[in-house]
Amino acid sequence: MEEKVAIIEALIFASEAPLTVERVAEILPDTEKKGIVSLLEGLTREYEERGGGICLREVAGGFQFRTRTDLAPWLRKLKAGRPAMLSPAAMETLAMVAYRQPLVKSEIDRIRGVDASGALKGLLEKKLVRIVGRKDVPGKPIIYGTTRKFLEVFNLKDLSELPTLRELRDLQGQQE
């Protein structure tokens, strides 16, 4: 394997967060971003063709090694007793923050018809949602948005990868 690819592979493996092309470019001098992107594409393909247990994925604006989705049953045996699931209330709240961000709590309450405090706090603690700032209206309510970890956990390259929901689009059209 080309030495540069080996270095990139090791960097992705060792990085805690998905590794961005920019970061690779900082670490590897004399290498253009374009070149790095094509090396990354090559590496992704190699893992794909190899058909092993690991694959290279683009998530949260960077690259990360992940286990193959269809092997999940085996991995769950290894990690017995874990996956911390989100409750339906938390999922609904998270979906609203993801699609409508930046938004304030009262908007979530209004749409769901129930108080979202508990769900919101859980999402803040799990670092899926963060405080973005305050809205410049009386009472200065806190504005919420999703985090990079949200993208990482939900396997999204960026927010634009969120599936567009026809219903949501229609509603947004009506609002404006």
Next chain:
Amino acid sequence: MEEKVAIIEALIFASEAPLTVERVAEILPDTEKKGIVSLLEGLTREYEERGGGICLREVAGGFQFRTRTDLAPWLRKLKAGRPAMLSPAAMETLAMVAYRQPLVKSEIDRIRGVDASGALKGLLEKKLVRIVGRKDVPGKPIIYGTTRKFLEVFNLKDLSELPTLRELRDLQGQQE
């Protein structure tokens, strides 16, 4: 790649501790230890021959993926640019300074019940906290406050944007 090898590869990758042959045998039924050992040897060889950035090593009685030792200089660069995390002690001290500023060290010590010197020094170095002045009382204690960088890091326009305890309590209240 043989499916069993792919599963083993994914298990090693996702395991927190070096994965033992015994553990693999528990997860993969109908597979003898002897067979697992030879699959592991094959996988180790494959990574060796590939000459990539990752290799499979036997450590502490189990198997684990590691980055190639000779790539350490590159990995050091990766670490150097990594965003620092604040320790809980640093976080608490920073919170005290942020919410109670301007304040002197003895006040932080008193409320946290431990000496804050170390945490305070780290925060000064990270430029999150600064010396605001000195108090005109015996001993002329140093008075601390937060910096502009503090506002930047926490994405705040000014200190009045800090979430209040009341807001935090409101989020909590509904959950209990």
Next chain:
Amino acid sequence: MSYEIKLDVFEGPLDLLLYLIRKNEIDIYNIPIALITEQYFSYLEMMRSLNLDLAGEYLVLASTLIHIKSKLLLPPAEGEGEEEEGEDPRAELVQQLLEYQAFKEAALRLDDRPLLERDVFKRGAPVEEPTTAEETDDALVEVDVFELVTAFRRIIAGLDLKEDLQIDAEKMSLTDRINEIMERLTEEGQITFADLLGDRTDRRRIIYTFLAILELMKLRMVRAYQSGSFGAIRLFPAVEG
């Protein structure tokens, strides 16, 4: 009516309403309010009889339903022609239901994705740090204000200090002014009250600047002198450097 479904499966009143609409195979744009209201109340009644905690939100929607029902029963107000119908009293509720339904759908789609730690896994073992990595002082810090306020709450939770709970935007605005004054004093050595106000002389700013100076004097961080009864008020740091 049979109540075989579990009550705690509802995420709120809108969820219950959506369930009733689906169960009756009703067109969401043309909800028979009388029927739905009746069924909705039956559910509430049953929840009450089971001594389930009925969240206030369920009652809010109940009153909305009654309100809509009564509006539908009323003859059109005078002056409104037969042709130009007034707005459908159900419109707002329908809009809210559609919106909620869309997000419920969005939540399900999110849940369908390959989730980290459920369907896909990343490297489990910590990577051994190359030991000599030097931490730069100016390193980026990755933290969130939520962690900060949580940390603060954690520290003072054990204390019985009522005053600590009073921290609010007012106090922080004052702190902002204190920081600004100390910053300028460090740079310029001395400063007048008028300098501090600059061109911006809105009431809030004057009050906070004044309060900040009082606070700094109380803390013995600055000294203030006035030359004559109406002279300029001059501030100095109480302690050099």
